[in-house]
Structure formats: structure tokens, C-alpha cells
Amino acid sequence: MMFQLDYAAELLPILLKASLITIEATLGGMAVALVLGLVLALLRRSRHAVIHTPASALVEFVRSTPLLIQIFFIYYVLPLYGVRIPTLACGIIALGLHYATYTAEVYRAGIEAVPHGQWEAGRALSLPIYRIWRHIILPQALPPVVPALGNYLIAMFKETPLLAVIGVHELLGTALREASQTYRYYEPLTLVGLIFLAFSLVTALVLRRVEVRLAGRS
Amino acid sequence: METLLTTVIALAPRLVDGAMTTVAITLLTAPFAALFALIAGLARLSHVRTIAVAAVVYVELFRGTSLLVQLFFMFYVLPLIGIELSPWTTGVATLALNFGAYGSEIVRGALLAVPRGQIEAALALHMPPNRVLRRVLLPQALPAMLPPFGNQLIELVKATSLLSLITISDLTFVGNALAQTTGRVTTVYILLLAVYFGIAYTLTLAMRALERRYGVARTMAAAR
Amino acid sequence: MPAAPETAHHTPPLNALRLSGIGKSFGGATILSGFSLDVPEGQRLALIGGSGSGKTTVLRLIAGLERPDAGDIELFGRRLPYRRFAGRLIPDDPPEMRELRRPIGMVFQHFNLFLHLTALENVTEAPIHVLGQPPAEARREALALLDSVGLADLADRYPRQLSGGQQQRVAIVRALALRPRVLLFDEVTASLDPEKVAEVLAVMRTLATDERVTMIIVTHEMGFAREVADRVVFMQRGVIVEDAPAIDFFTAPRDPRSRAFLNLAS
Ligand SMILES: Nc1ncnc2c1ncn2[C@@H]1O[C@H](COP(=O)(O)OP(=O)(O)O)[C@@H](O)[C@H]1O
Numbered sequence: 001m002m003f004q005l006d007y008a009a010e011l012l013p014i015l016l017k018a019s020l021i022t023i024e025a026t027l028g029g030m031a032v033a034l035v036l037g038l039v040l041a042l043l044r045r046s047r048h049a050v051i052h053t054p055a056s057a058l059v060e061f062v063r064s065t066p067l068l069i070q071i072f073f074i075y076y077v078l079p080l081y082g083v084r085i086p087t088l089a090c091g092i093i094a095l096g097l098h099y100a101t102y103t104a105e106v107y108r109a110g111i112e113a114v115p116h117g118q119w120e121a122g123r124a125l126s127l128p129i130y131r132i133w134r135h136i137i138l139p140q141a142l143p144p145v146v147p148a149l150g151n152y153l154i155a156m157f158k159e160t161p162l163l164a165v166i167g168v169h170e171l172l173g174t175a176l177r178e179a180s181q182t183y184r185y186y187e188p189l190t191l192v193g194l195i196f197l198a199f200s201l202v203t204a205l206v207l208r209r210v211e212v213r214l215a216g217r218s
Numbered sequence: 219m220e221t222l223l224t225t226v227i228a229l230a231p232r233l234v235d236g237a238m239t240t241v242a243i244t245l246l247t248a249p250f251a252a253l254f255a256l257i258a259g260l261a262r263l264s265h266v267r268t269i270a271v272a273a274v275v276y277v278e279l280f281r282g283t284s285l286l287v288q289l290f291f292m293f294y295v296l297p298l299i300g301i302e303l304s305p306w307t308t309g310v311a312t313l314a315l316n317f318g319a320y321g322s323e324i325v326r327g328a329l330l331a332v333p334r335g336q337i338e339a340a341l342a343l344h345m346p347p348n349r350v351l352r353r354v355l356l357p358q359a360l361p362a363m364l365p366p367f368g369n370q371l372i373e374l375v376k377a378t379s380l381l382s383l384i385t386i387s388d389l390t391f392v393g394n395a396l397a398q399t400t401g402r403v404t405t406v407y408i409l410l411l412a413v414y415f416g417i418a419y420t421l422t423l424a425m426r427a428l429e430r431r432y433g434v435a436r437t438m439a440a441a442r
Numbered sequence: 443m444p445a446a447p448e449t450a451h452h453t454p455p456l457n458a459l460r461l462s463g464i465g466k467s468f469g470g471a472t473i474l475s476g477f478s479l480d481v482p483e484g485q486r487l488a489l490i491g492g493s494g495s496g497k498t499t500v501l502r503l504i505a506g507l508e509r510p511d512a513g514d515i516e517l518f519g520r521r522l523p524y525r526r527f528a529g530r531l532i533p534d535d536p537p538e539m540r541e542l543r544r545p546i547g548m549v550f551q552h553f554n555l556f557l558h559l560t561a562l563e564n565v566t567e568a569p570i571h572v573l574g575q576p577p578a579e580a581r582r583e584a585l586a587l588l589d590s591v592g593l594a595d596l597a598d599r600y601p602r603q604l605s606g607g608q609q610q611r612v613a614i615v616r617a618l619a620l621r622p623r624v625l626l627f628d629e630v631t632a633s634l635d636p637e638k639v640a641e642v643l644a645v646m647r648t649l650a651t652d653e654r655v656t657m658i659i660v661t662h663e664m665g666f667a668r669e670v671a672d673r674v675v676f677m678q679r680g681v682i683v684e685d686a687p688a689i690d691f692f693t694a695p696r697d698p699r700s701r702a703f704l705n706l707a708s
């Protein structure tokens with residue numbers, strides 16, 4: 001079986017268009033993961049067991065179970081309880097929730113790396129807790145963890161094909177749809193692989209530059 | 219509650235079957251993944267350029283593309299070019315290659331983290347390179363690899379669920395089938411998540427025990 | 443191994459070491475250029491100089507831990523065949539290089555004992571696996587050597603369970619176990635607590651009485667150098683400033699820079 005270049009050429013524009021959905025899912029998922037992860041990280045630092053215990057349990061549980069099932073859960077179970085969400089949004093929520101448990105760990109590491117004296121200085125000035133977090137701790141905790149967050153952006157990007165199972169027509173879903181019409185899997189799947197490879201290499205390069213910039217600033 | 223309990227009991231045998239399959243896939247894949255990780259991690263540090271380059275290509279290829287895409291590629295495309303593998307072989311091989319690529323970074327990092335003085339002392343004692351590797355580098359690097367490998371093992375358990383998409387009757391496959399046939403969607407998916415959590419948790423405990431035995435703290439005989 | 447004609451017996455003042463025209467730079471900074479040094483067999487040479495003058499680099503070149511950019515190193519009249527090494531984890535020297543360099547032993551400032559091996563295992567590793575000594579014999583000799591430096595009781599301890607002075611004595615024994623003909627010491631007391639320095643110097647003093655072993659000692663302990671060395675080479679910025687018999691160097695240094703250094707050091 002030969003790789004047919006004209007078929008591949010015909011597919012390429014379709015797949016590149018589908019990659020926009022992939023990017024949309026990635027960016028949407030990352031937005032959720034960034035916000036939810038920070039919330040979870042802060043909740044886990046609460047002094048009250050009623051707050052930090054469930055937050056920790058949620059993080060551990062979601063982190064230890066497959067994203068694929070979480071996608072199914074959100075897609076099939078939530079509508080049974082009247083929660084109607086568009087398919088792509090289901091995917092974005094699942095990705096975001098799953099990766100929030102990873103970003104929460106990253107944030108935690110960043111927060112713990114801020115010297116204790118910074119807290120004491122904030123308290124000595126009798127700043128309200130909100131201002132200490134917002135203006136003293138987080139501005140120091142976040143920049144160093146940007147590269148680690150970036151790595152999860154890449155990781156999440158590579159998990160977006162899972163959304164094909166609930167019918168999101170991102171890259172893989174589109175490739176499979178095309179393949180099922182022509183019965184040719186070789187070209188679509190190879191192209192998807194190559195597109196992923198290209199994206200990964202480019203983002204890795206960009207991230208490295210960001211890392212260098214950040215390192216230069218501090 | 220009565221009906222929930224009976225549902226759970228009715229579902230249990232099939233879920234247990236699926237869980238056994240998931241555990242089997244994990245335990246079958248892990249040693250291969252570790253082996254690939256070790257080989258690729260060492261190869262990347264080789265003096266022979268072609269070996270080092272081949273390792274980089276392998277690692278970047280599998281890290282740069284998506285696991286599910288790799289799985290479908292192996293499943294749908296390999297037969298077309300004359301390579302006929304069973305779904306099990308396809309699944310385990312793809313998982314092992316994928317996790318081997320990620321693991322090679324762990325191996326490489328741990329090897330490079332061995333203090334330079336340890337290698338120099340070995341060289342000053344005229345130990346041959348193989349012996350330096352086996353007797354000095356690996357024994358000091360392996361304990362440092364255990365915690366990240368433990369995390370990878372949990373990731374592997376989660377990733378095995380993708381094999382349900384290439385017709386393997388693992389826990390996810392069984393769960394999806396049960397959700398459809400019984401209509402008890404909520405119960406089935408919650409049970410599914412719980413069983414995966416149980417497997418992951420058990421493996422976490424096992425890895426911690428391993429670390430206590432062979433981890434950095436023990437093998438380096440940190441004083442007191 | 444290629445057999446070289448054995449002429450050693452009839453040419454008495456054989457050089458244990460001959461460095462000629464050695465050049466070495468690190469990332470553009472030239473550390474040594476045209477560096478030459480002959481060390482006759484059995485000599486106790488003290489290599490001294492300020493920090494950063496290149497003493498460690500000279501020892502590491504001899505021990506094969508660095509590769510010269512230019513020049514030759516001869517060991518007992520035989521040129522060491524260097525090969526470009528890629529600077530990966532382990533240098534890819536030609537196999538005969540290990541054989542040629544086998545007479546050299548080195549002791550490091552930071553001991554570099556193998557952290558996952560006991561003191562005894564540190565000592566027996568190379569005799570068993572490099573010399574091919576039977577394990578029982580290697581252990582017996584290792585214990586005797588450890589006993590001679592007062593450490594027989596601590597043979598089963600791991601490095602982290604030993605004091606710095608004890609670790610350094612194990613490291614010396616580890617080097618001795620290969621019966622070296624050239625011993626390199628790189629500031630072996632510099633990272634010890636002051637009260638542990640004497641115990642290590644005592645071991646080295648005993649070693650220095652063995653006339654068959656050539657010793658190159660990099661040290662800041664001027665009193666010790668004066669006591670054991672036959673010859674002093676004083677370096678500054680990669681250049682030999684003064685090369686003199688030890689008595690002359692310590693009683694009447696010729697170069698003003700040597701004088702300044704000695705004044706500072708005492
Ligand atoms: N691996 C290296 N990379 C870069 N510079 C080095 C390296 N090793 C030594 N140098 C430099 O070479 C010079 C001589 O170092 P060294 O031989 O250690 O001096 P000494 O032992 O006399 O203090 C120093 O300026 C040092 O910074």
C-alpha cells in the first residue's frame with residue numbers, strides 16, 4: 001500500500017481547518033485548568049479541614065483516574081441531571097478539570113517556594129490576607145512556574161484527540177471521519193501525526209524562548 | 219438504595235474481569251516501557267552519534283505526537299503495510315514505546331544528576347566504561363528514578379483506558395458496554411472511576427513501599 | 443596490548459611523567475599553554491600556587507580526566523594516545539589508554555568515595571574488577587590497608603557515616619589498593635576540619651617514605667610540603683614561575699612572586 005500524495009494534498013486543508021478546533025479545545029481547556037488549578041491550590045492551603053480535605057481528595061481522585069472516563073462522564077451523565085452542554089464545551093471542561101489537578105500541584109510548588117519571610121512581612125504591615133496573596137505572594141510564586149505550566153499546555157494539546165470519542169471534530173475525529181468514507185487510513189492518520197509533531201516542536205521552541213526570557217528577568 | 223446495591227452486585231463480575239485486564243495490560247507494559255526508557259536514555263548519552271541521534275528521533279517522535287493518534291496509526295495503518303499484529307500486541311507495544319520515550323527523560327536526568335566526582339573517581343581507578351555505568355552510575359541513578367517512575371505508572375494505568383478504543387475489553391470497554399446495555403449510566407461511570415482510583419491507589423502504595431526499600435534515603439545510607 | 447620494547451632497566455633516570463607543550467583551555471579561556479614538566483621516578487613534587495593557577499587542571503590532565511588541546515603526556519616513556527572525546531557521561535578513551543594509565547592513582551579534594559558502597563567495597567572494587575584479583579585476597583589486602591590507616595573497625599560503614607578525615611583516609615587507601623607508581627594528591631586536606639588535617643597528613647607522610655612511588659602533591663600546607671617534598675613547582679596563571687629543590691625554594695626563593703606567595707602562606 002502506497003502513501004498517495006494527491007489524497008494527502010486533498011486532506012491537508014480539511015485537517016488544518018480541524019486543527020483550529022484542536023487549538024480551541026486546548027486553549028479553552030488550559031484557561032479552565034489555569035483558573036481552576038489556582039482555586040484548588042488555594043483551597044488546599046486553607047487552614048480549615050472542611051475546605052482543604054475535599055479539595056485534596058478531588059485533586060487526588062481526578063488525577064488518578066482516566067481522562068477518557070471523565071470525558072464520558074461529563075458527556076453522558078451530566079445531561080441526565082438536566083445539565084446540557086455543547087459537545088466541545090464538554091471536552092473543554094473535562095480537559096480543564098483533569099489538568100487543573102496538575103496545575104494545582106505546579107501552583108503549590110510555586111507558592112511554597114516563596115520565602116516565609118514574605119508572609120511575615122505582609123502580616124507585619126497588617127495587610128488583609130487578600131492583599132498579601134494578590135500583591136505579595138502570587139506575583140512572586142507565578143512567574144517561576146510558567147515553564148511548568150507550559151509543559152502541561154503541550155501535554156493537554158496531545159490529549160485533545162480523546163475528544164473524538166464524543167464526536168468533537170478536532171484533528172483525529174476529522175481524520176477518522178474522512179478515513180471511514182474512503183477506507184484509507186494511511187494518509188489521514190499519518191498527516192495527523194505530522195501535524196501534531198509540527199505543533200509540538202514549534203510550541204517547545206516557543207516555550208524555551210519564554211523560559212529564557214523569564215530566566216533573564218529574575 | 220436496594221436497587222443500586224443489586225445493580226452494583228450484578229455489574230461486579232464483568233467489572234472485575236475488565237479490571238483484571240486493565241491491571242494485566244499495565245503490568246505487562248510497565249517492564250517494557252522501563253526497558254525502552256533505559257535503552258533510549260542511555261543511547262542518548264552515547265558517543266556513537268548515530269545511536270544518540272536515533273534515540274532522539276524515537277523520543278521526539280513519540281513525545282511529539284499524541285498517544286491516541288499513535289495507537290490508531292499502529293492499529294489501522296500497520297496492517298495496511300503488511301504488519302499484522304493482534305490488538306493486544308498493538309496496544310501494549312504502543313503504550314510501551316510511548317511511555318518508554320517519556321521515561322527516557324527520567325533516566326537521562328537521573329544519570330546526569332549523579333555527581334561528576336563519582337564518575338571521575340571511577341575513571342581514576344581505571345574502571346572500564348561499562349563497569350562505571352553498571353557499578354557507579356546506575357546504582358546511584360536508579361533510586362532517584364523510582365519516584366518519577368511511580369508517577370509514570372499511574373499515568374500508564376490511566377492511559378490503558380485508550381486501548382478500549384482498539385477493541386480490547388479492558389475496564390473502560392466493559393464499562394461503556396455496561397452503560398449502554400443496562401442504562402445505568404451514572405452508576406456505571408462512578409463505579410468505573412472508583413475502580414480505576416482503587417487500582418492507581420494500590421500501585422501508589424506499592425511504589426512507596428519500593429521507595430522505602432530501595433529509594434535514595436536507603437541506598438545512600440544517609441547517616442542516621 | 444601493543445608490546446613496547448622494554449628498555450627501562452638500563453636507563454636509570456627514567457621520567458615517571460613528562461608533560462610537553464600542553465595546551466588547555468575551557469570555553470575560550472586559556473588555562474595552560476606550552477606547559478612542560480618532567481617528573482623523575484620516585485620524586486615527591488609539591489605543586490603549589492594561588493587558587494585558579496591551574497594546579498588541579500595539571501593533575502586532571504595527568505589522570506586522564508581532562509584531554510589536552512595540544513601537547514603530549516608521557517608516562518614511563520610511553521605517550522598516551524588521546525582521542526577526541528565527546529564530553530558525554532563517560533569519556534571514550536581508547537581501551538589501551540586505561541592500561542597505560544593504570545600506574546596512576548589520584549586522591550581528590552572532595553574524596554569522591556562511592557556513596558552507595560561501604561568503605562571496604564570502595565577499596566576492593568578496582569582490585570577485583572580492574573586488576574582481576576580474587577575477591578577474598580582483595581578483601582584481605584584492603585582490610586590490612588584500612589588497618590594501617592587506623593580504619594579497620596569502620597570498614598563496613600558507608601561514606602556518609604564517616605568523618606571527612608576518615609573518608610579521605612579511605613580514599614587514599616582506595617588509590618593505594620591498585621599499587622600505583624604515580625600518586626596525585628589534589629589539596630586532599632583542603633576540605634577537612636582543621637583538627638582532621640593532621641590525621642590525613644600523617645598517612646601521607648608515611649607514604650612519602652616509599653621511594654618507589656612518585657608523588658605529585660598539590661597543597662596549601664607549606665609546612666607539610668617543606669617536610670616531604672624534594673622539589674617545588676610554583677605556578678601562577680598556568681605558568682611555572684619557579685621550579686627548585688624544596689630546600690632552596692623554602693629557604694631562598696628566587697622569584698619575587700614566590701616570595702610574596704610564601705609570605706602570604708605562612
Ligand atoms: N571544567 C572547567 N570549565 C571551565 N573553567 C575551568 C574548568 N576547570 C578549571 N577551570 C578554570 O581553570 C582555571 C584553573 O583552575 P584549576 O586548575 O582548578 O586551578 P587551581 O587548582 O590551581 O585552583 C580556573 O580559572 C578555573 O576557573
Ligand SMILES: [Mg+2]
Pocket residue numbers: 494497498499629
Ligand atoms: Mg584546585
